[in-house]
Amino acid sequence: MAKSLYDKIWQAHVVDQLGDDSLIYIDRHLIHEVTSPQAFSGLNEKGRKVRRPEKTFATMDHSISTRSLAIDACGPENQLQLQTLANNCKEHGIELFPVGHQKQGIVHVIGPELGLILPGMTVVCGDSHTATHGAFGALAFGIGTSQVEHVFATQTLKQSKAKSMLINVDGKLPVGITAKDIILAIIGKIGHAGATGYVIEYAGEAIRNLSMEERMTICNMSIEAGAKAGFIAPDDTTFEYIKGREYAPSGESWEKAIAYWKTLHSDDGAQFDMVVELAAQDITPQITWGTNPGQVTGVTNTVPAPEDFSDPIDRESAIKALAYMDLKPGTKLTDISVNNVFIGSCTNSRIEDLRAAAVIAKKGKVAKGVTAIVVPGSVTVKKQAEDENLHQIFIDAGFEWRLPGCSMCLGMNDDILKAGDRCASTSNRNFEGRQGRGARTHLVSPAMAAAAAITGHFTDVRDL
Numbered sequence: 001m002a003k004s005l006y007d008k009i010w011q012a013h014v015v016d017q018l019g020d021d022s023l024i025y026i027d028r029h030l031i032h033e034v035t036s037p038q039a040f041s042g043l044n045e046k047g048r049k050v051r052r053p054e055k056t057f058a059t060m061d062h063s064i065s066t067r068s069l070a071i072d073a074c075g076p077e078n079q080l081q082l083q084t085l086a087n088n089c090k091e092h093g094i095e096l097f098p099v100g101h102q103k104q105g106i107v108h109v110i111g112p113e114l115g116l117i118l119p120g121m122t123v124v125c126g127d128s129h130t131a132t133h134g135a136f137g138a139l140a141f142g143i144g145t146s147q148v149e150h151v152f153a154t155q156t157l158k159q160s161k162a163k164s165m166l167i168n169v170d171g172k173l174p175v176g177i178t179a180k181d182i183i184l185a186i187i188g189k190i191g192h193a194g195a196t197g198y199v200i201e202y203a204g205e206a207i208r209n210l211s212m213e214e215r216m217t218i219c220n221m222s223i224e225a226g227a228k229a230g231f232i233a234p235d236d237t238t239f240e241y242i243k244g245r246e247y248a249p250s251g252e253s254w255e256k257a258i259a260y261w262k263t264l265h266s267d268d269g270a271q272f273d274m275v276v277e278l279a280a281q282d283i284t285p286q287i288t289w290g291t292n293p294g295q296v297t298g299v300t301n302t303v304p305a306p307e308d309f310s311d312p313i314d315r316e317s318a319i320k321a322l323a324y325m326d327l328k329p330g331t332k333l334t335d336i337s338v339n340n341v342f343i344g345s346c347t348n349s350r351i352e353d354l355r356a357a358a359v360i361a362k363k364g365k366v367a368k369g370v371t372a373i374v375v376p377g378s379v380t381v382k383k384q385a386e387d388e389n390l391h392q393i394f395i396d397a398g399f400e401w402r403l404p405g406c407s408m409c410l411g412m413n414d415d416i417l418k419a420g421d422r423c424a425s426t427s428n429r430n431f432e433g434r435q436g437r438g439a440r441t442h443l444v445s446p447a448m449a450a451a452a453a454i455t456g457h458f459t460d461v462r463d464l
């Protein structure tokens with residue numbers, strides 16, 4: 001029978017059948033300071049050890065400052081959390097990339113960068129954006145703290161198989177349109193809960209033509225459509241990216257690995273529970289106007305009115321979102337001013353994102369009254385950007401150039417917006433209060449964020 005990629009990875013990892021659930025083997029476990037402390041405590045209380053510490057890697061990302069390498073820069077609570085991670089990793093023999101380490105960065109940026117993520121793997125992390133790693137044709141998903149403990153103790157997880165969704169993005173992407181616009185357009189089409197209960201396979205010509213970094217941007221936001229996971233079948237682009245990375249296989253194991261990875265695709269005739277089609281040529285630069293990532297539209301449009309939504313729940317949610325965002329229906333998106341710009345997060349802080357933003361930053365200076373920060377996703381990205389002199393472009397244009405971390409993606413550190421601030425952000429969530437209580441977030445691509453920074457309002461990058 002024809003199998004989907006999901007079927008193949010799933011079947012290769014089932015250790016045991018537990019009624020309707022399966023016990024699946026976990027190949028890679030990533031951890032950070034926020035969701036690991038309780039899991040370690042649970043383990044310690046029961047006198048257990050981490051079963052396969054060499055399969056687990058840790059980084060510090062959420063609770064750190066992007067202005068200082070001092071571990072106490074964000075106050076005593078964050079310091080305690082970070083110190084607890086360091087102590088736990090030491091005690092359990094887990095490799096940690098702490099603040100200041102050459103391999104430190106946002107968990108979903110460093111995993112792929114180090115070659116820790118390979119096609120066909122099962123990858124988990126106590127973090128909802130773990131699907132990022134699906135870009136490699138891995139089954140990657142976020143887990144809760146009690147599951148983190150389970151993986152620590154057993155290197156397995158009890159799971160039930162999700163439904164499968166195929167999202168085809170066909171045709172060629174127009175000039176000026178990015179991976180961020182594709183994924184926002186997808187979520188706009190299916191809704192922020194449209195993929196609840198599903199794993200998504202992204203396919204089609206436009207997806208195939210994406211680089212690995214762009215594929216990561218797509219997979220990263222799978223959870224924002226409600227999906228459990230999202231992935232893309234591996235191909236030569238994938239193999240090329242992985243080759244030579246620090247933890248990737250080499251020599252004879254590389255050849256063996258490639259032979260296996262080439263089998264990792266959905267067979268012709270594989271069945272999906274749902275199929276969604278998008279035409280790449282119809283996608284325009286996207287901007288969210290509301291408080292979930294599905295409340296999004298093209299830059300040439302106006303803010304919608306609640307009456308535009310036939311579904312009563314969508315209408316209600318639009319009324320609430322417009323009130324929080326302080327937006328009037330009919331306003332042109334390009335007439336909305338911002339006073340903050342954040343370029344960073346596990347969605348858009350890789351080198352290609354920074355290059356795209358720098359191209360626009362070169363065209364002007366950060367507008368009066370706008371604070372704009374650029375936060376590379378990892379120490380490696382930061383170094384590469386500095387080698388390419390991108391940091392100088394940003395600094396000359398009036399952007400702040402920061403240290404790697406989650407930063408303003410969420411208010412867990414010292415990069416927090418004030419009530420009433422309006423931010424063009426390359427992150428993945430525009431929830432109420434996400435970047436600070438009362439602050440308003442608009443999700444956009446790196447190029448669109450840079451364009452908003454230099455013009456002071458949303459601007460179609462294609463016009464610059």
Ligand SMILES: CC(C)[C@H](C(=O)O)[C@@H](O)C(=O)O
Nearest residue numbers: 034035062126127128129410
């Ligand atoms: C802190 C962490 C648990 C959280 C997540 O799970 O996603 C964070 O990374 C986020 O993006 O909101």
Ligand code: SF4
Nearest residue numbers: 129345346406409410
């Ligand atoms: S960058 Fe944002 S979305 Fe990504 S892991 Fe950090 S807080 Fe979560």
